[in-house]
Amino acid sequence: xxxxxxxxxxxxxxxxxxxxxxxxxxxxxxxxxxxxxxxxxxxxxxxxxxxxxxxxxxxxxxxxxxxxxxxxxxxxxxxxxxxxxxxxxxxxxxxxxxxxxxxxxxxxxxxxxxxxxxxxxxxxxxxxxxxxxxxxxxxxxxxxxxxxxxxxxxxxxxxxxxxxxxxxxxxxxxxxxxxxxxxxxxxxxxxxxxxxxxxxxxxxxxx
Amino acid sequence: xxxxxxxxxxxxxxxxxxxxxxxxxxxxxxxxxxxxxxxxxxxxxxxxxxxxxxxxxxxxxxxxxxxxxxxxxxxxxxxxxxxxxxxxxxxxxxxxxxxxxxxxxxxxxxxxxxxxxxxxxxxxxxxxxxxxxxxxxxxxxxxxxxxxxxxxxxxxxxxxxxxxxxxxxxxxxxxxxxxxxxxxxxxxxxxxxxxxxxxxxxxxxxx
DNA sequence: TGCAGAAATGCAACGGGTGCAAATACGCAC
DNA sequence: GTGCGTATTTGCACCCGTTGCATTTCTGCA
Numbered sequence: 001x002x003x004x005x006x007x008x009x010x011x012x013x014x015x016x017x018x019x020x021x022x023x024x025x026x027x028x029x030x031x032x033x034x035x036x037x038x039x040x041x042x043x044x045x046x047x048x049x050x051x052x053x054x055x056x057x058x059x060x061x062x063x064x065x066x067x068x069x070x071x072x073x074x075x076x077x078x079x080x081x082x083x084x085x086x087x088x089x090x091x092x093x094x095x096x097x098x099x100x101x102x103x104x105x106x107x108x109x110x111x112x113x114x115x116x117x118x119x120x121x122x123x124x125x126x127x128x129x130x131x132x133x134x135x136x137x138x139x140x141x142x143x144x145x146x147x148x149x150x151x152x153x154x155x156x157x158x159x160x161x162x163x164x165x166x167x168x169x170x171x172x173x174x175x176x177x178x179x180x181x182x183x184x185x186x187x188x189x190x191x192x193x194x195x196x197x198x199x200x201x202x203x204x205x206x207x
Numbered sequence: 208x209x210x211x212x213x214x215x216x217x218x219x220x221x222x223x224x225x226x227x228x229x230x231x232x233x234x235x236x237x238x239x240x241x242x243x244x245x246x247x248x249x250x251x252x253x254x255x256x257x258x259x260x261x262x263x264x265x266x267x268x269x270x271x272x273x274x275x276x277x278x279x280x281x282x283x284x285x286x287x288x289x290x291x292x293x294x295x296x297x298x299x300x301x302x303x304x305x306x307x308x309x310x311x312x313x314x315x316x317x318x319x320x321x322x323x324x325x326x327x328x329x330x331x332x333x334x335x336x337x338x339x340x341x342x343x344x345x346x347x348x349x350x351x352x353x354x355x356x357x358x359x360x361x362x363x364x365x366x367x368x369x370x371x372x373x374x375x376x377x378x379x380x381x382x383x384x385x386x387x388x389x390x391x392x393x394x395x396x397x398x399x400x401x402x403x404x405x406x407x408x409x410x411x412x413x414x
Numbered sequence: 415t416g417c418a419g420a421a422a423t424g425c426a427a428c429g430g431g432t433g434c435a436a437a438t439a440c441g442c443a444c
Numbered sequence: 445g446t447g448c449g450t451a452t453t454t455g456c457a458c459c460c461g462t463t464g465c466a467t468t469t470c471t472g473c474a
Contacts, residue, residue, distance in 0.1 A: 010440060010451080038429065049454045054431070126333030129340065133332075136376060153384075154401065157376035165372015169343060169364035177360075194361065217420080217471060245460065256423045261462070 018056050018066070020046040025063045026110055034121045061127035064114045072135045074098060079146050088143050088151055092163045096195055119175060136164050163199070170194035225263050225273070227253040232270045233317050241328045268334035271321045279342045281305060286353050295350050295358055299370045303402055326382060343371050370406070377401035 024045035028037040039060055043053045057063055078095040086094075117124045137157065144156035151159070171194040231252035235244040246267055250260045264270055285302040293301075324331045344364065351363035358366070378401040 008441070013440095014452090039431090040429085051432095051455070052453055055452075058431095060430070122337065123333075125340075126337050129336035130329065130333050133336065133375075133379070137379060140376060140380070154377050154380050155407075157380040158373040158401070159376075161372035161374070161376020161379075162369040163372070165368035165370075165375070166365040167368070168340075168372070169347060169366075169368020170361050172340070172344060172368075173347070173361050173364040194365070200362075215472070220471095221421090246462090247460090258424070258463095259422050262421075265462095267461070 017046060017048060021048075021053070021056055022063060022066055022110065026113055029113060029117065034117050034124065059127075061124050064110070064117060064124060065127065065131055068131050069135070071099065072138050075139045076142055079142050082146075088147055088156070088159055089163075091143070091146075092139075092160065093199055096163060096167055096199065099191070099195070115175065132164065132168070136160050166199065167195050221263075224253060224255060228255075228260070228263055229270060229273055229317065233320055236320060236324065241324050241331065266334075268331050271317070271324060271331060272334065272338055275338050276342070278306065279345050282346045283349055286349050289353075295354055295363070295366055296370075298350070298353075299346075299367065300406055303370060303374055303406065306398070306402070322382065339371065339375070343367050373406065374402050 021042060025037070025042045028041055028045065039053055040050045042063070043050045075092075075095045078091050078098070082091050114124075114128075118128045119125070140153070140157040140160040143160060144151050144153045147156075171191060174191075174194050228249060232244070232249045235248055235252065246260055247257045249270070250257045255263075282299075282302045285298050285305070289298050321331075321335075325335045326332070347360070347364040347367040350367060351358050351360045354363075378398060381398075381401050
């Protein structure tokens with residue numbers, strides 16, 4: 001029932017405008033750079049008033065992170081569909097592995113742009129880190145709920161933080177080495193190498 | 208030769224003004240809140256022009272992170288003075304442990320304020336995370352240099368990221384549970400618990 | 415003491431972001 | 445299809461952080 005009731009004209013129009021904003025922004029950011037692009041320009045290109053922009057996105061940075069919760073939901077899914085003998089670490093491992101393979105997320109034009117701007121623009125990097133931290137927290141909560149007897153909230157958060165931190169750290173180095181390539185294949189490969197390198201200590205213990 | 212030559216009047220005056228800015232800001236932030244305090248106010252209280260503020264700090268957030276590299280330097284020190292048979296993990300472990308014990312950093316009024324604002328104000332949290340990431344990167348670099356045959360750059364970054372991520376994750380939960388206390392003793396205790404909880408997986412393997 | 419260079423300052427401007435009130439468009443009942 | 449109540453859009457004025465520029469003031473040093 002994806003196209004169920006309740007999806008009104010208003011809703012569709014709103015979604016379309018939102019999409020238009022993201023695309024307009026992506027184009028302008030690529031052409032002129034992030035700092036050089038003004039919200040007024042983006043709004044104009046999407047044919048809405050400047051003021052209205054802020055009823056779609058709370059800030060300029062947020063344009064680069066629409067649907068910021070898909071990763072969290074993916075992990076929820078990994079937790080829900082876990083193998084009976086999977087421990088917390090196995091779940092996180094599988095989930096993070098999947099991030100590397102999920103081409104939808106990394107191959108897209110917007111994803112490449114986002115990655116470049118995260119490396120380049122401090123404001124964007126800051127926002128990205130915050131979103132990551134929130135996601136981490138939420139995943140930890142779910143993990144603790146799924147393993148009530150072996151994980152308290154604090155341990156769950158520590159574990160999640162360790163995994164995410166490891167991947168982030170490795171990725172940081174790999175991307176800075178890779179120079180300014182936006183080639184999706186290169187980026188995807190870097191992510192996979194990073195995940196494997198980051199998670200190898202955990203792999204060693206269990207295999 | 209700490210008070211060596213070259214320390215001119217200008218330098219001392221500049222340091223004094225910088226300090227005055229930090230203190231003025233701390234007071235105002237405590238009294239009125241972060242967002243409600245304007246740079247003009249801070250500058251006025253420190254008796255400089257608003258414009259001049261930006262020749263001391265690049266942004267409002269940076270007021271809360273003067274000497275942001277002492278932690279990095281502490282880790283350098285831990286690396287330099289390592290025991291002959293210490294591995295990379297032991298070094299990071301010792302360094303992070305020390306953070307919890309170093310009362311200079313956590314007991315101070317400014318440190319408590321900083322911690323509260325990190326939890327409260329998104330802009331501050333963003334800046335803090337960026338500084339942390341930079342520090343992490345730098346530590347990883349040093350670690351890789353210290354263990355050339357057992358650690359490549361990527362592994363070093365992953366390891367560092369895992370440790371820091373674990374502590375950060377644990378601390379996040381502990382501080383949000385602790386409510387809005389600014390009691391330094393409580394905070395310090397939370398940090399120690401967080402570090403121990405976060406690092407216990409690594410401790411188990413080695414002891 | 416005087417001069418070159420550094421720092422401080424004032425001013426104007428720009429962009430992100432918000433509160434407010436008027437105008438507009440949509441959903442829905444009739 | 446009409447009309448009304450409500451959600452959305454919009455323009456406007458405003459605040460604040462931040463920067464460039466030109467001017468003035470101050471310090472280091474010969």
